[in-house]
Each structure stands twice: as C-alpha cells, then as structure tokens.
Amino acid sequence: xxxxxxxxxxxxxxxxxxxxxxxxxxxxxxxxxxxxxxxxxxxxxxxxxxxxxxxxxxxxxxxxxxxxxxxxxxxxxxxxxxxxxxxxxxxxxxxxxxxxxxxxxxxxxxxxxxxxxxxxxxxxxxxxxxxxx
Amino acid sequence: xxxxxxxxxxxxxxxxxxxxxxxxxxxxxxxxxxxxxxxxxxxxxxxxxxxxxxxxxxxxxxxxxxxxxxxxxxxxxxxxxxxxxxxxxxxxxxxxxxxxxxxxxxxxxxxxxxxxxxxxxxxxxxxxxxxxx
DNA sequence: TGCATACATGCGATATCATGCATGTATGCA
DNA sequence: TGCATACATGCATGATATCGCATGTATGCA
Numbered sequence: 001x002x003x004x005x006x007x008x009x010x011x012x013x014x015x016x017x018x019x020x021x022x023x024x025x026x027x028x029x030x031x032x033x034x035x036x037x038x039x040x041x042x043x044x045x046x047x048x049x050x051x052x053x054x055x056x057x058x059x060x061x062x063x064x065x066x067x068x069x070x071x072x073x074x075x076x077x078x079x080x081x082x083x084x085x086x087x088x089x090x091x092x093x094x095x096x097x098x099x100x101x102x103x104x105x106x107x108x109x110x111x112x113x114x115x116x117x118x119x120x121x122x123x124x125x126x127x128x129x130x131x132x133x
Numbered sequence: 134x135x136x137x138x139x140x141x142x143x144x145x146x147x148x149x150x151x152x153x154x155x156x157x158x159x160x161x162x163x164x165x166x167x168x169x170x171x172x173x174x175x176x177x178x179x180x181x182x183x184x185x186x187x188x189x190x191x192x193x194x195x196x197x198x199x200x201x202x203x204x205x206x207x208x209x210x211x212x213x214x215x216x217x218x219x220x221x222x223x224x225x226x227x228x229x230x231x232x233x234x235x236x237x238x239x240x241x242x243x244x245x246x247x248x249x250x251x252x253x254x255x256x257x258x259x260x261x262x263x264x265x266x
Numbered sequence: 267t268g269c270a271t272a273c274a275t276g277c278g279a280t281a282t283c284a285t286g287c288a289t290g291t292a293t294g295c296a
Numbered sequence: 297t298g299c300a301t302a303c304a305t306g307c308a309t310g311a312t313a314t315c316g317c318a319t320g321t322a323t324g325c326a
Contacts, residue, residue, distance in 0.1 A: 008226050009151045016146035017284080036303060049285070051304060070293050070302045085222035092214045093141050122301060130289085130303080150314085169273060182315075184274060203272045203323050255271060263273080263319085 006061040011086070014060030019045060020053045021090065024062060024076065026103050028087040033066070033075035034107070037123045042107040046128050071119055139194040144219070147193030152178060153186045154223065157195060157209065159236050161220040165244070166199070166208035170256045175240040179261050204252055 015021055022043055027034065034042070039050050054074055057063040062083065066073045077083060095101055113121055123129045148154055155176055160167065167175070172183050187207055190196040195216065199206045210216060228234055246254055256262045 005229075007151070008154050008223075009149050012145045012154070013149035013283095016142050016149045018140070018142045019284095021141050021145070037301095046286080047303075048287085048305080051302095052284085055304080072303070081225045082222045082227075085218055085225065089215045089218035089222060090141075092218065094215075096138075129301090146313095179316080180273075181275080181317085184272095185314085188274080205273070262271090 010060050011062070011082075014057055014062055015086070015090075017053065017056075019043070019049065020057055021093075022100065022103055023050070023053060023057060024087070025090045025093065025100055026107055027063075027074070027076045028090050029100075029104055030107060032107075032111070033073040035071045035073050035119045037071075037121070038107070038110050038119055039074075040128050041110045041124050042103055044106070044125065044128065047123060047130050068118070143193050144195070144215075147190055147195055148219070148223075150186065150189075152176070152182065153190055154226075155233065155236055156183070156186060156190060157220070158223045158226065158233055159240055160196075160207070160209050161223055162233070162237055163240060165240075166206040167240070168204045168206050168252045170204075170254070171240070171243050171252055172207075173261050174243045174257045175236055177239070177258065177261065180256060180263050201251070 015024065023039060026042065036047065036051060036054065040047050043050065054063060058065060062077060063074050064077050076087065148157065156172060169180065169184060169187065173180050176183065187196060191198060195210060196207045197210050209220065
C-alpha cells in the first residue's frame with residue numbers, strides 16, 4: 001500500500017527542490033510513466049542526480065515504481081485527495097523561463113523512441129550517464 | 134503587488150516545516166486573519182519561533198501583513214491559482230494525531246477574547262512570550 | 267516623557283540536504 | 297558465462313535551515 005505514514009512536511013519537503021518539481025510536473029502534465037533514462041534525456045540532468053531525486057519522491061509517497069527487466073517505470077501516485085490537489089497546483093505554476101515547456105517537449109520527443117510503448121534504449125545523452133563524460 | 138518573483142521551490146520550501154503548515158492550515162480552515170499573539174496562544178509555540186515562521190511565509194508570498202498599531206494581522210494571500218490549490222491540499226491533509234483540530238479549537242477560543250473584532254490583549258501564555266519563562 | 271508591550275532579529279550550535287565523483291548492483295543478451 | 301547496460305549509492309563537501317537565548321525596535325498609554 002501507499003501510506004507508510006508520510007508526514008505532511010515530508011511531502012512538501014519532497015517538492016522543495018527545482019529538479020523534483022520538474023519531475024512531478026512533467027509526469028502530471030503528460031499523465032505518463034517514465035523510466036530513468038527517459039527522464040535523464042528529457043530534463044538533461046545527470047543520471048545519479050535524477051536517481052536520487054526519484055528515490056526521494058518515492059519515499060515521500062509521490063511516485064510509485066514498476067520494474068520491467070532492466071527498466072524501472074515511475075509514475076505519480078494518484079487517487080489520494082491531497083496529492084491530486086498538489087498535482088493540480090503544480091500544473092498551474094508559472095513557467096517564467098519556459099523550463100517546464102521545454103521539459104514536456106523533450107519528453108514527448110523522447111517518447112517517440114519507444115518501441116511498442118516501452119523504452120528499449122538507454123540514455124541518449126552520453127555525458128549525463130554514469131561516470132560523467 | 135504580490136509577485137516579487139517567488140520561485141516554485143520556495144513556495145514548497147515554505148511549507149516544508151510542520152509549524153508553518155500548522156499556521157497556513159489554521160488560516161485556511163478558519164478563513165481568518167490573526168496577529169502573532171493569537172497564533173502563539175493557539176499553536177502554543179514560542180513568540181520568536183512563530184515570528185520567524187510567519188516571516189518565512191510572508192517572504193514566500195503565502196501571507197500578507199496588515200499593521201494596526203502594535204498589532205500586525207496576518208492572512209493568506211488568496212486569488213492566485215496555484216496558491217488557492219495549495220490551500221485546498223492543506224485542508225484535506227490527514228490529521229492523524231489531531232494536532233490541526235486542536236489548533237483550530239484553541240484558535241476559536243482565543244478569538245472569543247477579541248473586542249470589536251480586534252485583538253486587544255497580548256500573549257496569554259506567559260512562558261511563550263519573549264524572554265522565556 | 268517614560269514605561270509596558272507586540273513583534274523582530276543577531277548569534278552560535280546543531281542538523282539536514284544537494285551535489286559531484288566514483289563505484290556498486292542487477293538484469294538481459296551474445 | 298561474460299559483458300554491456302539500467303539504475304543505485306557511499307563518501308566528502310559546501311550550503312542552508314531550525315532552534316534557543318538574549319536583546320533590539322516600535323507603538324500606545326499613563
């Protein structure tokens with residue numbers, strides 16, 4: 001089940017980081033699930049960084065993970081009143097520098113590389129993969 | 134005006150503290166304004182602590198302040214889409230230990246001490262006033 | 267004009283967090 | 297069975313947050 005007694009402040013703490021907001025907002029706006037390499041290629045942040053942020057969001061109860069072989073698909077936990085309202089808040093956040101719009105656009109293009117609706121490739125931006133460049 | 138360019142993560146950071154959540158939730162549920170001494174007597178936290186948290190919420194754009202002589206009334210900034218949705222999320226947060234319910238009850242009782250709708254007394258819990266006990 | 271009072275804040279101690287680098291784990295394919 | 301790869305994490309570091317204590321500022325009243 002979801003609730004492992006997550007304190008309210010832990011939920012907001014999970015969103016108190018620009019990268020984590022980008023992750024949640026991306027998944028909220030597209031209503032999609034994504035594996036880590038897709039997030040890396042969309043947000044253009046290092047693999048280890050997003051891995052940790054995704055973990056933080058999972059521990060806060062915002063994300064659920066589904067393992068499929070080597071890939072792990074992350075999606076928003078939905079159906080919980082206060083979480084659903086948080087997503088709504090995120091979706092109407094101002095996007096002054098167009099960062100969120102770019103994330104969504106990059107993500108949509110990355111989704112085109114799926115085969116049969118599943119990710120079959122890894123990180124397409126080599127300098128963001130483990131080990132750096 | 135309101136917006137002094139508050140970054141999204143600063144809004145969530147402002148709510149990433151249990152005391153600040155209590156403040157915002159109290160004002161959201163009661164749709165009231167409150168001065169600092171009323172908050173002290175309701176939340177039963179030291180004056181200097183709430184003063185700082187209120188300041189943090191103001192800097193994040195969640196609270197506005199109206200000075201009336203020695204008293205300063207704080208209320209939620211409303212009418213901004215993502216803020217209004219955040220308040221809605223706060224209002225449906227679980228209250229496992231009954232903390233929020235107690236805050237609201239204490240606040241309602243404290244409001245009975247107003248004269249003409251205005252606070253005319255100071256902190257009624259001496260050990261929480263400046264200087265400690 | 268001086269005092270009581272509503273609220274603000276400088277300081278130091280402690281704790282938590284995000285990041286980069288490097289490396290570890292686990293899964294599937296040849 | 298070994299290698300490539302998708303993802304995870306230990307460690308050190310710098311940044312930031314909270315708190316208690318004490319004190320400072322500003323307003324109104326006697």
